[in-house]
Amino acid sequence: xxxxxxxxxxxxxxxxxxxxxxxxxxxxxxxxxxxxxxxxxxxxxxxxxxxxxxxxxxxxxxxxxxxxxxxxxxxxxxxxxxxxxxxxxxxxxxxxxxxxxxxxxxxxxxxxxxxxxxxxxxxxxxxxxxxxxxxxxxxxxxxxxxxxxxxxxxxxxxxxxxxxxxxxxxxxxxxxx
Amino acid sequence: xxxxxxxxxxxxxxxxxxxxxxxxxxxxxxxxxxxxxxxxxxxxxxxxxxxxxxxxxxxxxxxxxxxxxxxxxxxxxxxxxxxxxxxxxxxxxxxxxxxxxxxxxxxx
Numbered sequence: 449x450x451x452x453x454x455x456x457x458x459x460x461x462x463x464x465x466x467x468x469x470x471x472x473x474x475x476x477x478x479x480x481x482x483x484x485x486x487x488x489x490x491x492x493x494x495x496x497x498x499x500x501x502x503x504x505x506x507x508x509x510x511x512x513x514x515x516x517x518x519x520x521x522x523x524x525x526x527x528x529x530x531x532x533x534x535x536x537x538x539x540x541x542x543x544x545x546x547x548x549x550x551x552x553x554x555x556x557x558x559x560x561x562x563x564x565x566x567x568x569x570x571x572x573x574x575x576x577x578x579x580x581x582x583x584x585x586x587x588x589x590x591x592x593x594x595x596x597x598x599x600x601x602x603x604x605x606x607x608x609x610x611x612x613x614x615x616x617x618x619x620x621x622x623x624x625x
Numbered sequence: 626x627x628x629x630x631x632x633x634x635x636x637x638x639x640x641x642x643x644x645x646x647x648x649x650x651x652x653x654x655x656x657x658x659x660x661x662x663x664x665x666x667x668x669x670x671x672x673x674x675x676x677x678x679x680x681x682x683x684x685x686x687x688x689x690x691x692x693x694x695x696x697x698x699x700x701x702x703x704x705x706x707x708x709x710x711x712x713x714x715x716x717x718x719x720x721x722x723x724x725x726x727x728x729x730x731x732x733x
Contacts, residue, residue, distance in 0.1 A: 569650050572651055573647070573651055576651045577647065593651075
């Protein structure tokens with residue numbers, strides 16, 4: 449782990465620690481150390497540095513909303529905006545608790561894509577009509593209500609590890625020297 | 626009807642109180658209206674699907690009653706819900722009802 453232009457450059461050990469945490473963030477430093485063949489203090493130091501540098505943003509729990517008995521619907525909004533206002537629209541959306549994710553997209557027109565959750569169709573519509581459509585710069589909105597989830601995963605550091613291997617050319621596909 | 630009430634009905638409302646035309650749940654057309662006059666104009670140009678969507682949900686009636694605060698007009702619009710009109714018949718009936726009321730208000 450080295451600092452390059454104030455950016456933390458991760459080595460293979462860091463990536464393996466991240467991979468282990470992505471599998472199970474509740475496992476102990478000792479367990480991770482044992483798995484990687486390094487001291488638990490090394491695991492601790494590296495995790496702390498990655499936390500301090502914002503590489504590890506937070507530890508959270510993946511909840512199965514259905515099993516938790518929460519009745520809600522999820523939808524994807526595609527918001528066509530005036531390019532001059534799109535940043536402001538995206539920022540405003542970020543402040544709404546109903547909005548889970550916000551992205552901008554470059555296609556033929558400048559779009560904002562946002563994932564929104566609501567109790568039911570009526571509350572979804574009320575939210576969009578009262579809080580999204582009136583935002584200055586919103587030109588029109590297309591909303592798709594999601595009906596069935598086929599896959600949901602987090603970004604995997606394993607893939608990033610493979611990419612780094614390719615760029616540096618000093619590691620094999622498993623990220624080992 | 627006094628001047629104050631008429632002015633209130635005919636005023637331009639802030640954008641957060643405007644009427645936003647949708648064609649279905651969450652699908653905003655980009656057309657909005659901030660006053661009775663503008664609402665009447667937009668009725669003539671918006672996609673007819675939007676008119677069907679809002680009329681039978683009672684959205685027009687609600688906005689006219691709660692935002693423009695014209696109870697009489699809201700009642701007239703509410704009656705149209707029971708007619709079972711579709712397509713451009715809705716547009717024609719809405720426009721006739723709105724323009725009749727608008728012309729009455731500005732003549733006072």
